[in-house]
Amino acid sequence: MQPLTSQQQETILAAAPGYTLTLGNAKSPDLDQLARAEIIIGWGKGIADTVLQPGSPLRWVQTWSAGVEKLPLGKLEERGILLTNASGVHAEPITAVIIGFMLMFTRNLHTAIRNQLERKWHSDGKESELTGKTAVIAGTGSIGSETARIAKAFRMKTIGISRSGSEVDGFDKVYTTAQLQEAAGSADFLINTLPLTDETKGLFNADVFNACPQGAYYINIGRGATTDTEALMTALNSGQLSGAGLDVFDPEPLPSEHPLWGMEQVIITPHCAGTTDRYADRIVELFTGNVQAYLKDGQPSRNLVDYSRQY
Template sequence: MTARKLLIAQNIDAAYVEKVQKIIPDWTIVTGKDKETWQKEAPNAEIIAGWKKGMEEYTLNRENAPLKWVQTWSAGVNNLPLDRLSSHNIQLTSANGVHAFPISETIFALMLGLTRKIHTYVRHQQTKTWDHSNLKFEIHGKTLGILGTGAIGRETAKIGQAFGMKVLGMRHSGKPEQYIDEMYTSDRLHDLLPECDYVVVTLPLTKETNRMLGKKEFQLMKNTAFFINIGRGDIVVEEDLIHALHTGEIAGAGLDVFEKEPLEDNSPLWNMENVIITPHTAGSTEYYDQRVIEDIFIPNLKDYLVDKSLSINAVDYNKGY
């Protein structure tokens, strides 16, 4: 009888593999993110942790492939073939929640950097320039608007309250959330934006959020407001954001995600003095693999083995997240 197979398409520490193997001692576990490894192993894998572009050919396009569950290594699932996974009744779970600490730290690094002009002073340091640069803003007591109030948004709200900020949130359901003073539904986005000194996007990319923020939305924001996007680049009409930054409709932006990545060399964003750019690294952390394996994958694996529903981060194909 052929052993059941788990493919972890990541390079993870042997200690985590051992923890998983103890739960499924009779399974074959294969690890490795290089294409040569997963290309060979994917056709026979019952579970794949860490979906890679191109895996569809070796799983969903093959008859009688044993694949039953995919655990992503990212919170977003918009790059996966969701329709095909759904049609094959493949269970899908994401890494949502792994990023709450590192991304909330990045959000405030960007907010504080822009507010206290740290990015400006770093540039001055390169040329040994001693210049005040009209520093005047502070975060304490301001209004923070968070678009998307999942684990990342909730942790961001918690930190915001530590700064004495008024925290507004936006989610589709409008359901109240801890640390958020007032919750808005997505159809009230235009009511929320004018109230905010900081607008932070932590939303997933779905049909509903695609190009949600454009010319009209930036016009509604205060000209002293800072815009932070760590969600997905396609949630924003990048051309309209560039215009808003160039004309002073908003004061500045901290951007970790873009419509096209890597950000093209000719993008005006690179040279804007009121913009801080990070290369889609907001979620990077020394604890990433540990959190995916121990907090999400292993608990779900235990349920999977006894035919229980996967309760942690199960993706709703209808919603796209």
């Protein structure tokens, strides 16, 4: 979590007249301060018992992340606490990582980097391009939609997957989650941007990978536990999948002895796809808009988490 600058703090206070803003450390939270909080930005281990005890003034939690699976959702819902996430804040940097993965694979840049380390002048002549390829993007929210928009600049075909299957700008077609295998059958790139919920845990399994055309690529910037890692490695080792770009894992950090590290057709980033020097600015912009709605209407207007969906 990036510390808030003095300007960012002033922006928050200007949007919330009459409130005080106290900065804390998520790794060593001040429980006495938190016990008096009506609104909390972020979350920390070990604070739930304090902020959710009977009589607590807490009314609203704004997370610093898009995912909320680590929060005690049942207890928050039971207490009637409003919960908003940071969805949308990550769209630009994560889209850049997704497009980066695709470009690295099509142009064999990942192998070029390894060859450079060995001072080896070599190309196997199998470089390709994104033009005409199909990106199947699971999740048509802010990240998926921005990825589809940029993919169109490369003249790619874009297929979306969502719970509803509703049409979304930037996608040539949208399937429902139940049609994931059918959609995967068209994928040159199968891209996972989904949150971790009861419905998505292990969703990307052997059946899904085997439904892809042989030689497809898998990209996951959502949550590690949405993927059956053993099935993914089997598909990579057999050649069913040509490669994978992975930012998220189960568990994290990825253990140093894990076989994924040694697979040359895999590109690994350490759950940093959403990291950007503009992150705090975007969080503050989201939060101040929500504060104004909260003070006017009693609840924030953007990114309100639906407890029944877990996102």
